[in-house]
Amino acid sequence: MKIAFWLYFFMFIAFFDLHAQYPILTPFALSLGAAPTFIGWMMGIYSITHLPGNLLAGRGVDKHGSRRYLIFSLISAGIILLLQAHVTAPWQLLMLRSLSGFVLAFLAPACLALLASLSQDPIKQGKLMAGHGVMHTLASVVSPAAGAFLVAQAGFATTFQSLGWLLIGTGIIAIFLIKGNQGSTPAVSGHLTKGYDEVQTTGFRVIPLRFYLLPLAVACSQGILFFELPLQAGGISGILNTGLYFSLLSLGALVTLCMLFLHRYSPYARATTGVLGMALAFYSMVANWNIPLAVSLVFLGMAKGVLFPAMASLFIELSGGKRLGTVFSLQSIAMSLGAFLGPVLAGQIRHTLSPYFLAFLLLMLLLVTVPPMRKRSKAERTAGQTPPAVV
Template sequence: MKTALWLYLFLFLAFFDLHAQYPILTPFAMSLGAGPAFIGWMMGMYSLTHLPGNLLAGVLVDKNGSRRYIVFSLVAAGILLLLQAYAQLPWHLLVLRAASGFALAFLSPACMTLLASLSSDSTTQGKYMSGHGIIHTLASVVSPAAGAYIVHKAGYSGTFTTLGWLLIATGLMALISVPKHAPARALASQPQPQSEPASLKPALPSGKQAGTSRRYYLLPFFVSCSQGVLFFELPLSQGQDGMVSTGVLLSLMSLGALATLCLMFLNRVSPSGRIAAALLAMALCFFTLAAFTTVPAGVVLFLLGAAKGVLFPAMASLFISLGSGGRLGRTFSLQSIAMSLGAFAGPVAAGQLRGHVSPYFIAFVLLMTAILLLPPRSISRPSVYHPGLNNPAA
């Protein structure tokens, strides 16, 4: 538990730092002379360079543990933020954001693997993942508005310098406090949970099982696409002088996520129901943003955040079930790759099509496609994956 608390502290500081940039990156790029299409590529490039880092992280985290990669990600990203304070041209920002994408690609697989390895009990793992979501959301509640406020007081250069030193300090704290190896490699030896599913394996060829499992990586791809569209369009719709309003709206979305993440009893509901309801609710929120402009954006974003608070812990439980002993790093790496591809495709597509269709409608179509391609009720079939996933007593 001590390791989890330290990790939650570092995650809070890191997420605070990263989310504080969301309302200011687009106005900063516009101040350097970038247009909407270039901004879409800039945001997408950050996610595209996640891919080589994710591929390396999947193998290296399983082999060497999480600590060194957590420290590397935080310190390297902090140094790049210090350099970002001196960007003078749009391509400077593009290069630095691409480098940041690679550096931070190690952080999520390393943190999720370390959290998941702290216990062998599926319910406890679900609580750890919910705690991760709560910490992430708490940081994102205050950080967008805080980032916009810091820019208002200190300017872009002062803001990036402050955030950069914060990340470096967090990385040094992690070097001292995070253990070299997880206290218990519980997931590497789960005789009880793994023995029951083994009896079901002959009923389904291994190749079909693996292929079926891979289909679920489309889920984070479509969700990340829709989030990329939101982070691209929201600052543009508020204008260059709307940093504060953008920050407030993003904070409202995080408050909505916090409201549902605190409902711990949802961990006892099957992921199939949570995923289906959350995807539909998110899709309807994006449709409302695209078609009903008279509805207050703050209300819609609060509801969108509430749906995200239901969806992400359910996805975490899903991918824990897909990762067998000693392969959690690879599993979370593939999840991060899917999310990186989505976060690249979303802003780029929105930047190219913004003159023809509302980007929010693009996000609506993506989420509805996710529902059609990934029927959530198939998650509960024991032949597809871990039968204990939908068992509250597991």
């Protein structure tokens, strides 16, 4: 599908820019004189400002389609990166990161809703979500090392300017390639179809709030990793090592994302397996198992490659495939809260308790909190309905 190809391209560029900053933001903040506790808040505020954006994006994507939100998010985030190149104090970086969190909050609900609308077949939707994961992972394989290398060669300012212009250029291209109000209608037609509201409402199922603990806990553990790993690698002096570590994480995810046969299995079973794998990987980082950090990161990435497409498919199935803008907006809100809590908690406890052990505890608690789903009957599958979870 042509729209899927271009959407994957836009997501690749957006994710490339995002992940290129992971190994350099902490060293950049340190170079401005920021303390580790402040860095935790800086990373957290980026995620907490996702919340108003997610709330606006959910209803907006369902009502108006994805196009305007996708373009706004890309161009605005690029402008903020251009401003970030001229930061001279930690509080300025904090302000710009908070603005960046708000404008990028529109990107994920818009992209995921548009992708999911390309098909109503659950297996094909799973493959489309896996394609989203592949683009995310391909970008995150090369971008951390590329960002670290660019900083080492040209400095922070040039790096932020380059990433900013890349996002702005991608947003301009999207203006010409995504036509009409494409969004979360059952079939993408280039404009809002007649009876849109009725189609979106019929068959929609309210997802129990406990299922949103899944993206909350997973994002929290990721936030812990993104905070702790650059400090563990040596801060400013370890930028290149940090970039390589994040690339190893993404290489592991790429391995399992390419296993397309996994999408024939239950999304709940895949999500549970992924959470357990992530928990064990975090535990291996603090246990006396003599496992190299690089190996643990590859295994952690493989678990993420199983989990993230499964999580998207799980929410599509739970909702009945309707009002996907709202569904993915709520998922993004849960992830934003988790990504806020992760680095903040890690910054507060890292001198008394390993942040990696905290991530392990959160993920193991998640496994006993989110209940399994009852298997659908033949009549329910035929009607396209999703049964309630077993409490």
